[in-house]
Amino acid sequence: MNGGALTRREAVARFAALPAFSSLLRAQRAPQLRGEPPGRIAPLDELVNTHEFEPSARRKLASAVYETVAETARDGFDRITFRPRMMVNTLALDLTTELFGRSMFAPILVGPIARQKQFHADGEAAMAAGAAGAKAVMALADRSDVPVERIAERAAAGFWGQVYMSGDGAAALARVRRMTAAGCSAVVVTVNPGPGTGRRLNWGFFKRVRDAVSAPLILKGVMDAELAHAAVERGADGIVVSNHGGRSGAAAAQPIGVLPAIAGALAGRAPILIDGGFRRGGDVLKALALGASAVLVCRPAVWGLAAYGAAGARTAIELMQTELARDMAMCGAVNIAAIRPEHVRIHRRAPGE
Amino acid sequence: MRERPAGKIEQSWRRSPSRRAALGSLAGFLLGSPDLFAQQDPFRDHSRVPGLDELLTAFDFEEVAYAKLPRAAYNYTAHGGAGEFTVRRNREAFQWAAIRPKSSAKAAVVDASTEVLGTKMQFPIMAAPSAAHVALHPSKELGSYSGCTAAAGTPMIVSYATSTPFEEIAAAGGGPLWYQLYPREKLEDNRPRLERAQAAGCKAVVVTIDQQAAYYDRSAHDRNLSSRRRRPSVRPGVKPQNPYRFTSTRLWYEWKLFDGLRPMVRTPLLAKGILTPEDALLCIEHGLDGIVVSNHGGRGLDYSPSSLEVLPEIVDAVGGRIPVLIDSGFRRGGDVLKALALGAKAVCLGRVPRWGLASFGAAGVQRALEIVQAELVLAMKQAGCPTLAAADRSLVRLDLP
Ligand SMILES: Cc1cc2nc3c(=O)[nH]c(=O)nc-3n(C[C@H](O)[C@H](O)[C@H](O)COP(=O)(O)O)c2cc1C
Numbered sequence: 001m002n003g004g005a006l007t008r009r010e011a012v013a014r015f016a017a018l019p020a021f022s023s024l025l026r027a028q029r030a031p032q033l034r035g036e037p038p039g040r041i042a043p044l045d046e047l048v049n050t051h052e053f054e055p056s057a058r059r060k061l062a063s064a065v066y067e068t069v070a071e072t073a074r075d076g077f078d079r080i081t082f083r084p085r086m087m088v089n090t091l092a093l094d095l096t097t098e099l100f101g102r103s104m105f106a107p108i109l110v111g112p113i114a115r116q117k118q119f120h121a122d123g124e125a126a127m128a129a130g131a132a133g134a135k136a137v138m139a140l141a142d143r144s145d146v147p148v149e150r151i152a153e154r155a156a157a158g159f160w161g162q163v164y165m166s167g168d169g170a171a172a173l174a175r176v177r178r179m180t181a182a183g184c185s186a187v188v189v190t191v192n193p194g195p196g197t198g199r200r201l202n203w204g205f206f207k208r209v210r211d212a213v214s215a216p217l218i219l220k221g222v223m224d225a226e227l228a229h230a231a232v233e234r235g236a237d238g239i240v241v242s243n244h245g246g247r248s249g250a251a252a253a254q255p256i257g258v259l260p261a262i263a264g265a266l267a268g269r270a271p272i273l274i275d276g277g278f279r280r281g282g283d284v285l286k287a288l289a290l291g292a293s294a295v296l297v298c299r300p301a302v303w304g305l306a307a308y309g310a311a312g313a314r315t316a317i318e319l320m321q322t323e324l325a326r327d328m329a330m331c332g333a334v335n336i337a338a339i340r341p342e343h344v345r346i347h348r349r350a351p352g353e
Numbered sequence: 354m355r356e357r358p359a360g361k362i363e364q365s366w367r368r369s370p371s372r373r374a375a376l377g378s379l380a381g382f383l384l385g386s387p388d389l390f391a392q393q394d395p396f397r398d399h400s401r402v403p404g405l406d407e408l409l410t411a412f413d414f415e416e417v418a419y420a421k422l423p424r425a426a427y428n429y430t431a432h433g434g435a436g437e438f439t440v441r442r443n444r445e446a447f448q449w450a451a452i453r454p455k456s457s458a459k460a461a462v463v464d465a466s467t468e469v470l471g472t473k474m475q476f477p478i479m480a481a482p483s484a485a486h487v488a489l490h491p492s493k494e495l496g497s498y499s500g501c502t503a504a505a506g507t508p509m510i511v512s513y514a515t516s517t518p519f520e521e522i523a524a525a526g527g528g529p530l531w532y533q534l535y536p537r538e539k540l541e542d543n544r545p546r547l548e549r550a551q552a553a554g555c556k557a558v559v560v561t562i563d564q565q566a567a568y569y570d571r572s573a574h575d576r577n578l579s580s581r582r583r584r585p586s587v588r589p590g591v592k593p594q595n596p597y598r599f600t601s602t603r604l605w606y607e608w609k610l611f612d613g614l615r616p617m618v619r620t621p622l623l624a625k626g627i628l629t630p631e632d633a634l635l636c637i638e639h640g641l642d643g644i645v646v647s648n649h650g651g652r653g654l655d656y657s658p659s660s661l662e663v664l665p666e667i668v669d670a671v672g673g674r675i676p677v678l679i680d681s682g683f684r685r686g687g688d689v690l691k692a693l694a695l696g697a698k699a700v701c702l703g704r705v706p707r708w709g710l711a712s713f714g715a716a717g718v719q720r721a722l723e724i725v726q727a728e729l730v731l732a733m734k735q736a737g738c739p740t741l742a743a744a745d746r747s748l749v750r751l752d753l754p
Contacts, residue, residue: 048573049435078438079754081658083629086562090604093595105596280435282656318598323435325597326566329604330654345658349754351438351445 044308049323050279050300050316056307057119065118069302072246074277076254078350080286083343088332093325097336099271099293100186100216100237105135105157106321107336108284110313111275111296112141112162112188112220119306124151127305130313132156134321139188139296142175152182162188162220169205173212180213187213188240191221201227203234210235218273223258225265232270238293239266241274245298256287260346263291281323288336289344405713405720410728411684414708414721418489422711425575426488430707432571433651439659440651443682446659450691451750455737463733464740465726469676469699470621470643472529472556475505476726477693477741480718481650481680481701482533482559482625484514489711493517495525497710500718502527507722510559510701513546523553531557533625538605540613547617558618559645560611563626564653565603611639623678626653628663630670637674643698644671646679650703661692662753665746668696686728693741694748 041056058066095106110131117123124146131138132155139160140151151159161179163172176187189209191201210217219231220240231239241255241262255276263272274287275296284295297320304312333339402420403413419427433440467477480501486493494517501507506528511519513535523530532550537543547558594600615622624636625645636644646664648657660681668677679692680701689700702725709721738744 046574046577048570048577051436077656080656081442082654082656084563084654084657085629086624086626086632087606087608087610087635089607090565093597093604095597280655282435282654286656322598323568325595326568326599326601327654329566329601330563347754351442351754353754 041307044312044315047315048319050303050319053300053303053307053312053316056312057303060307061119069119069299069306071299072277073254074256074279074283075350076256077277077280077283077286079347080256080290081345081347082282082285082327082331083345084330085332085343088334090329090332090334092334093329094335095321095325095328097294102158102185104137104294106324107288107292107294108136108278108317108320108324109160109273109294109296110136110138110301110317111298112139112160112190113298113302114141114143115145116141116302116305117145119302120309122146122309125154126310127301127313128154128159129310130301130305131159131317133310133314134317136317136321137185140179140184142172142190148179148182148184152184158185160184160186160188160218162190163209164190165202165205169202169208172205173208176209176213180215184215186216186218186237188218188220190244191219191227192244201230203230206231206234206236220273222262223253223255225262228262228266228272232266236270238271238273240296241272241292242276242296245276256283256290259287259290259292266291278320281320281325282327284320284324285327285331285333285339286344288339289341290346291341405716408712408720409724411702411705411708411721411725414705414712414717417713417717418708418711422489425572425579426711428571428575429488430483430704430711432569433655434567434653434657435570435655437570437651438655439648439653439657440682442659443648443651443661444684446661446682447685447688447691449752449754450661450695451752452687452690452694452732452736452748453750454735455743455748458737460734460737460739460743462739463730465729465733467699467741469678470557470623472508472531474508474529474699476507476729477697477699478507478689478722478725478729479531479678479699479701480507480509480706480722481703482510482512482531482561483703483707484512485516486707486710487516489707490714492710492714494522496715497706497718498522498525498527498530500706500709500715501722503715503719504722505726508556511550511555513561519550519555520553523555529556531555531559533559533561535561535603536606536610536614538602540610543614544617547614551619555620557621557623557643559623559625560614561625561649562606563628563647563649565606566599566601567649567653568599569652608635608639611636611641615640625680627667628657628660630666633667633670633677637671641675643676643678645701646677646697647701648681650681661695664692664695664697665751684725686725686730687732689725689729690732690736690738690744691749694744694746695751696746 041059097104097107116127120126124144128138128151135157137158138155139162142163161184163176166172216237218238219236221242222228222239228239241259243252255274271293273294274292278295278297287295300316301313304316331343402417465476486497490496494515498509501509508529510531510533512533532555621642623643624641626647627633627644646660646667648660660679671677676698678699679697683700683702692700705721706718709717
């Protein structure tokens with residue numbers, strides 16, 4: 001990612017070498033020091049965008065754990081530019097988002113991320129506190145390290161519960177019931193995306209969840225219009241366009257790239273959420289312009305959690321909210337409803353292609 | 354002419370901005386010793402800075418400016434919005450427009466002169482308004498103005514954020530001056546500045562209407578490294594205007610502003626910062642005499658399109674009713690010719706004269722402009738265009754992404 005002449009790491013390494021600045025010592029020193037001084041993590045209040053959280057997390061995490069949250073391909077965003085409209089009064093700028101009959105502070109949620117004690121000792125409890133601090137809804141993953149009841153206490157802006165389709169579904173259904181009993185305001189059923197998912201899908205399980213919960217039911221892992229249709233026909237209240245953070249391979253389609261076709265096919269019949277590579281407020285604005293109602297943010301929140309705990313997760317989300325607000329003002333969109341497809345242009349090629 | 358899509362420094366920022374450079378300068382700063390400082394910096398460890406007569410392209414001035422300026426001042430000129438996608442795209446866009454010479458016949462003599470809204474110019478090139486030249490050179494805007502004037506009377510657009518009063522610049526005498534306004538919310542607050550500029554002889558007024566809520570990662574880093582460390586969007590002691598933790602004095606912008614400004618302005622009135630045909634038409638509707646297609650040199654909304662890629666559709670919408678000017682990313686005479694062929698009446702240069710001023714004062718401004726002018730003449734000769742009228746759309750093959 002950082003292809004600059006003077007890398008930050010080099011700079012910091014040189015900085016760290018200051019105490020040894022006698023010319024004699026300098027002469028003896030290896031000509032080039034590489035790498036951040038061990039353990040050096042930038043203070044949270046120096047970070048100005050979510051990209052910068054990643055190196056901090058990398059330094060904090062064991063490499064095998066870090067690999068699971070390393071940055072993914074996100075050039076799909078580079079194929080979309082804005083068509084900013086000038087002279088639109090945005091003094092009443094408002095990011096309030098209505099979703100499933102509830103009001104959210106902004107169209108940004110913390111996505112479901114499994115086993116968060118890998119990233120921070122307090123795991124999902126800290127993440128919930130961070131999300132609450134940023135007034136964001138948190139989606140609690142099926143495989144979480146903290147009981148849902150403890151999350152419910154902390155998630156001041158509300159939480160959703162995610163579950164995997166598996167087996168005959170009895171155990172999964174029990175987990176759904178426990179989450180709804182704890183107060184989750186929506187249930188997310190995740191499918192592993194792949195070709196023909198719609199046909200292979202365990203719709204029996206989906207139906208049982210549908211019958212069991214009155215909360216909004218959302219199918220996550222949709223990457224084509226066919227599955228989006230099928231989900232809505234079978235009673236889904238919404239979908240999440242997602243390829244699980246691109247973990248099935250860098251060459252896989254990116255959610256932002258398939259969003260327009262899916263939005264076109266659903267034609268407003270159900271709200272569309274999306275995740276995958278959202279790092280900037282502008283990324284969120286693009287998704288909203290192309291038909292999404294809200295965005296799930298995962299890696300930036302994890303990077304923040306890993307390096308700085310709840311405060312880090314909160315700051316990562318808040319930075320994206322602020323960027324979104326600013327970009328909306330600069331595009332001439334005073335509120336979420338004012339964001340239109342005409343605010344973006346999709347290009348055939350990304351830069352350099 | 355050798356195409357050079359980006360200068361070394363632009364290249365060095367190709368991916369992400371700034372922490373590293375900022376930290377590099379921090380390291381050097383703490384060391385204090387010039388000897389050590391030289392070693393912190395990939396450019397400063399050269400034993401000499403090249404002389405003015407060794408600089409062959411406008412890009413070369415950026416490197417000298419980089420070597421001479423404090424890092425924060427260099428960064429202020431260089432930076433763009435957020436991740437600087439648009440800064441990079443502004444340069445890449447020129448690769449999407451190829452000049453197809455009209456015929457094998459080269460033009461022997463070239464006349465590049467033009468007139469825009471009553472301002473005559475020898476070349477269709479102007480100095481864009483840019484803030485606070487005091488950070489670049491002790492001669493400030495006076496140095497810029499005398500450099501512009503020496504370069505075939507290049508018209509200069511004086512920024513609202515000038516560090517030298519407009520009257521003082523005008524009193525120095527020279528080429529045409531325009532005035533750029535950042536509008537104030539209370540209509541009457543605009544009158545005194547407009548009056549002063551007009552009384553001092555400005556030939557046109559340009560109202561900049563973009564950048565309602567811009568943010569710069571690079572300057573945030575520069576601030577982080579100063580004693581006034583703070584978050585980019587929150588100023589100490591200032592109560593945020595909205596729940597989204599930022600403050601802006603420009604969210605009130607509305608088209609009806611121009612209905613109010615029009616009677617205050619006796620010269621032609623232009624709007625700068627147009628990126629869509631829809632807004633170009635609204636400019637005509639609101640009585641503007643011209644527009645500047647601009648993304649503010651990539652300093653506004655990141656992921657704005659390059660100004661060149663939206664120029665043709667805007668020119669089509671305007672249909673010749675008012676002149677269309679353009680800026681953002683122009684560095685070479687060939688760049689200028691491409692925009693003219695696509696229908697722009699003139700091109701404004703923002704960073705080029707700033708680099709010139711920072712490098713060698715007025716002489717640097719003059720030379721940097723003269724290089725671009727000479728490149729334009731050469732490009733016109735090679736393309737077989739004796740005059741600007743001959744530079745029409747058939748001169749350029751566009752392959753937009
Ligand atoms: C350091 C700097 C300061 C600027 N200040 C102003 C300003 O005060 N008013 C304005 O309308 N535009 C300002 N601009 C934008 C320029 O007028 C112009 O749109 C832009 O620089 C053109 O892009 P270029 O730098 O790639 O040539 C500034 C640009 C720079 C680089």
